[in-house]
Amino acid sequence: PMSPARQLRTILMGPPGAGKGTQAPRIRDEFCVCHLATGDMLRDQIKAQTPLGMEAKKIIDAGGLVSDDIMVGMIKNQIENNAECKNGFVLDGFPRTIPQAQKLDGMLSSRGEKLDSVVQLLIDDQLLISRITGRLIHTPSGRTYHKLFSPPKKPGLDDVTGEPLTQRSDDNVETLRKRLTTFHSQTGPVAEYYKSKGLWHGIDAAQSPSVVWDNLRAVFVGKK
Ligand code: AP5
Secondary structure (H helix, E strand, O other): OOOOOOOEEEEEEOOOOOOHHHHHHHHHHHHOOEEEEHHHHHHHHHHOOOHHHHHHHHHHHOOOOOOHHHHHHHHHHHHHHOHHHOOEEEEEOOOOOHHHHHHHHHHHHHOOOOOOEEEEEEOOHHHHHHHHHOEEEEOOOOEEEEOOOEOOOOOOEOOOOOOEOEOOOOOOHHHHHHHHHHHHHHHHHHHHHHHHOOOEEEEEOOOOHHHHHHHHHHHHOOOO
């Protein structure tokens, strides 16, 4: 048998529009780990019109945070049961609060596992408005485009399937301002938490996606 692949357990942090959803699939593909995006999980619930989804939609559109217990339960379920997570994971959008970070620690230590790194995509708030309001999404695949920065080949259509692209209901200026406020007040302390554990790395996310990726990769292969 082949020797087991190297494991990677990492967290990608950053404000809305920093590029988490752009970079996380690259990490997943390169390191053969699962990509767990709590925002995507909630949007799946909204799409399926579950009671949780209906409750979450109100919170998401107001720029707030869904309860810690619900979010921790979702991540726990994936880490324990998703076969794609056997080599590790990249967490995108979780943990967003100190209680979520503490519960993740408890969950991993009870499995005899630990985090390798926490990488924060650093970028000024004012650069995020144009990124978020120009974002286009192909929901079935999770592919993201930008009207100006990475336009699809045909306007409004996915390059691979030709299906229509959509915009998220929380991707407007007003909701974005609330999401940013929530990020700084609730998720800012999470960065401090990981700094105190010596796990935190910061990357300049105002550069092109390929430069951001080169710098991310350097963290994971231990060159930074
Ligand atoms: P979530 O889906 O996690 O949203 P978010 O954190 O606001 O992040 P985004 O997906 O908006 O941004 P991104 O960093 O992925 O940016 P992207 O790569 O697409 O959460 C949504 C909501 O769910 C939350 O507000 C909350 O209510 C709830 N929720 C989720 N998790 C929760 C939790 N753990 N606890 C409680 N509540 C939770 O990039 C954006 C655009 O920029 C794209 O168009 C892209 O093409 C472009 N772009 C990317 N990189 C670059 C670059 N380098 N240069 C130029 N353009 C770029």
